[in-house]
Amino acid sequence: MDADSDVALDILITNVVCVFRTRCHLNLRKIALEGANVIYKRDVGKVLMKLRKPRITATIWSSGKVICTGATSEEEAKFGARRLARSLQKLGFQVIFTDFKVVNVLAVCNMPFEIRLPEFTKSNRPHASYEPELHPAVCYRIKTLRATLQIFSTGSITVTGPNVKAVASAVEQIYPFVFASRK
Amino acid sequence: YAQQQLVCEACGCVLAEGLLTTTYTDEGQLREVSYSQSTGQREQQSRCLQRGIRRVQDLCKVLQLPAVFEETAVSYFRRALQLPAFHLVSLEKKELLGGCCVFVTCRQHNWPLTMGTVCSLLYAKQELFAGVFQSLQQELGLSVPALSLADLVKTHLGSFRLLQRGADVPAPFAEDKEKLVARTLQVVELASETWLVTGRHPVPIVTAAAFLAWQSLQPPGRLSCTLGRFCKLAGVDLPPPAYLRLKELLEILLRMASQLAWLRVFRLDKKTVVKHVGELLQHRVFLLKKAFCEQGEEEEEEEKEQGAAAPGEGSAGCLPAGQTEQEQEQEQGCSSRGKRRGEAARRPLLPPCLTKPRKRLRTAAPSASDSALGGDDPISDSEIEQYLRGAEEIRALQQLKAW
Numbered sequence: 001m002d003a004d005s006d007v008a009l010d011i012l013i014t015n016v017v018c019v020f021r022t023r024c025h026l027n028l029r030k031i032a033l034e035g036a037n038v039i040y041k042r043d044v045g046k047v048l049m050k051l052r053k054p055r056i057t058a059t060i061w062s063s064g065k066v067i068c069t070g071a072t073s074e075e076e077a078k079f080g081a082r083r084l085a086r087s088l089q090k091l092g093f094q095v096i097f098t099d100f101k102v103v104n105v106l107a108v109c110n111m112p113f114e115i116r117l118p119e120f121t122k123s124n125r126p127h128a129s130y131e132p133e134l135h136p137a138v139c140y141r142i143k144t145l146r147a148t149l150q151i152f153s154t155g156s157i158t159v160t161g162p163n164v165k166a167v168a169s170a171v172e173q174i175y176p177f178v179f180a181s182r183k
Numbered sequence: 184y185a186q187q188q189l190v191c192e193a194c195g196c197v198l199a200e201g202l203l204t205t206t207y208t209d210e211g212q213l214r215e216v217s218y219s220q221s222t223g224q225r226e227q228q229s230r231c232l233q234r235g236i237r238r239v240q241d242l243c244k245v246l247q248l249p250a251v252f253e254e255t256a257v258s259y260f261r262r263a264l265q266l267p268a269f270h271l272v273s274l275e276k277k278e279l280l281g282g283c284c285v286f287v288t289c290r291q292h293n294w295p296l297t298m299g300t301v302c303s304l305l306y307a308k309q310e311l312f313a314g315v316f317q318s319l320q321q322e323l324g325l326s327v328p329a330l331s332l333a334d335l336v337k338t339h340l341g342s343f344r345l346l347q348r349g350a351d352v353p354a355p356f357a358e359d360k361e362k363l364v365a366r367t368l369q370v371v372e373l374a375s376e377t378w379l380v381t382g383r384h385p386v387p388i389v390t391a392a393a394f395l396a397w398q399s400l401q402p403p404g405r406l407s408c409t410l411g412r413f414c415k416l417a418g419v420d421l422p423p424p425a426y427l428r429l430k431e432l433l434e435i436l437l438r439m440a441s442q443l444a445w446l447r448v449f450r451l452d453k454k455t456v457v458k459h460v461g462e463l464l465q466h467r468v469f470l471l472k473k474a475f476c477e478q479g480e481e482e483e484e485e486e487k488e489q490g491a492a493a494p495g496e497g498s499a500g501c502l503p504a505g506q507t508e509q510e511q512e513q514e515q516g517c518s519s520r521g522k523r524r525g526e527a528a529r530r531p532l533l534p535p536c537l538t539k540p541r542k543r544l545r546t547a548a549p550s551a552s553d554s555a556l557g558g559d560d561p562i563s564d565s566e567i568e569q570y571l572r573g574a575e576e577i578r579a580l581q582q583l584k585a586w
Contacts, residue, residue, distance in 0.1 A: 033580060036572050051570065083562050087570045114534060117381050118329055126326060133298045133330075134313045136382030153381040153534050 016071040017104040022064040023096040056080040111155035113182040120181035238281040259284040279315045295334040344418035355404035366396035369464045378534040391428040399460035439470040475532035
């Protein structure tokens with residue numbers, strides 16, 4: 001196995017978080033009463049609404065800010081967000097779907113080899129931080145991409161970044177370093 | 184030349200000339216420089232800083248650290264407290280900050296101090312300590328080297344009552360410190376070579392290794408002693424993961440023992456293998472190579488076995504289109520790997536969580552309908568209706584709530 005030869009790695013996107021604004025005040029009590037699949041958290045001042053297709057959970061605040069989590073792609077996140085906005089429109093609110101933005105993407109990738117974490121940390125300071133007493137994985141931050149990778153000794157890598165492209169670039173960047181510290 | 188003085192009717196206090204004025208400009212000219220504008224406050228330390236420095240010094244005394252460590256920790260504390268990230272936090276976090284500074288100093292000087300020890304001294308929650316530690320690293324840009332397991336073994340064993348002369352310990356259980364430290368270091372090295380140390384808390388591994396080493400030095404009187412009793416005799420806390428680490432170490436040792444011809448006859452189990460730990464550690468490099476193999480090597484082995492088992496089949500004839508010989512044999516290898524795990528056959532040296540996975544690995548691919556969703560696709564009304572309650576349902580709910 002050579003670090004330069006083409007390796008097909010499956011990057012599985014497990015979660016996409018997006019936000020949007022409705023540009024109007026939302027009556028949470030009305031949403032809780034007239035919406036289905038809704039949980040009203042009065043103490044915190046928000047409503048949780050779950051959609052079946054796509055499988056996402058939306059957190060709705062009375063200010064009109066909505067956060068959607070659980071999508072497995074950026075397109076799915078946008079579709080889910082729009083569907084939610086339409087539901088709120090149907091409930092009688094003057095919703096305008098604006099300021100949509102994907103804020104976080106979480107993906108998982110499995111390397112075909114195990115990784116020696118102490119060796120990897122030593123050769124990748126200061127980007128890599130490994131505290132076995134706190135967490136079993138090495139935390140590697142790529143500032144340019146604003147991405148964080150958690151590298152486990154089994155070869156599994158969890159990547160979080162602002163979008164899918166950043167996540168893919170992060171995996172590409174980390175591969176030669178983990179390959180050098182493979183078992 | 185008499186001056187007009189003002190006298191308080193209640194206490195008889197005489198107001199000096201010029202202290203009461205009628206205009207702001209008079210105030211400005213006559214008043215003294217306020218304390219906050221003077222350099223006096225800057226030179227003086229705030230109470231918070233003084234308390235923090237005292238805490239750092241006390242911590243260094245309790246841990247019996249050299250004076251250099253104390254100076255470094257105090258300088259880190261001073262620098263950190265000036266930053267808004269630490270100045271404007273709760274008192275609880277400020278108390279932890281002192282502990283973090285001591286911890287970082289010890290790690291930088293390769294002094295084996297664990298987070299668990301510092302947290303127990305400060306009566307702090309480890310999650311909070313971890314947060315403050317990571318912020319300190321980030322804000323001050325400190326480089327914290329890894330904890331050296333060898334140094335931790337020496338320090339941890341140094342606190343064992345079993346190894347202290349004059350301690351009230353039964354004769355069969357007392358042990359020489361040098362011998363125990365040497366053997367424990369070997370067991371810990373074996374653990375780190377077999378993926379038992381990576382990603383795990385260090386103290387339970389050291390405790391389990393020390394117990395195993397102690398038992399193996401004089402097996403006759405000690406095999407009946409449990410890990411819990413050993414920790415009580417040693418005067419240390421028993422960390423819960425130590426049982427699991429001990430079990431994993433014994434499994435590795437049993438595998439290694441199966442490769443030694445004169446031990447195979449004995450049919451060793453988890454108790455009896457302890458008697459032979461010395462021999463196994465002596466030949467550990469060779470035994471590990473024999474007992475375990477690289478993942479690629481096992482696939483080659485499987486290939487050879489498959490080839491030997493069915494020489495007449497011929498790989499070319501039974502291959503489905505587009506699949507190579509190696510892939511097919513790898514698949515067969517994977518399916519038979521599980522069956523052969525229980526036997527004495529060589530298995531790959533993997534982290535324990537891979538050999539005994541607790542949960543199924545994520546292999547579900549997204550369904551065709553889900554993947555076809557586009558962000559700007561039109562949404563029909565009927566799709567939205569399912570997320571809204573009907574009028575009857577709303578009425579019923581309101582009645583229920585009213586009731």
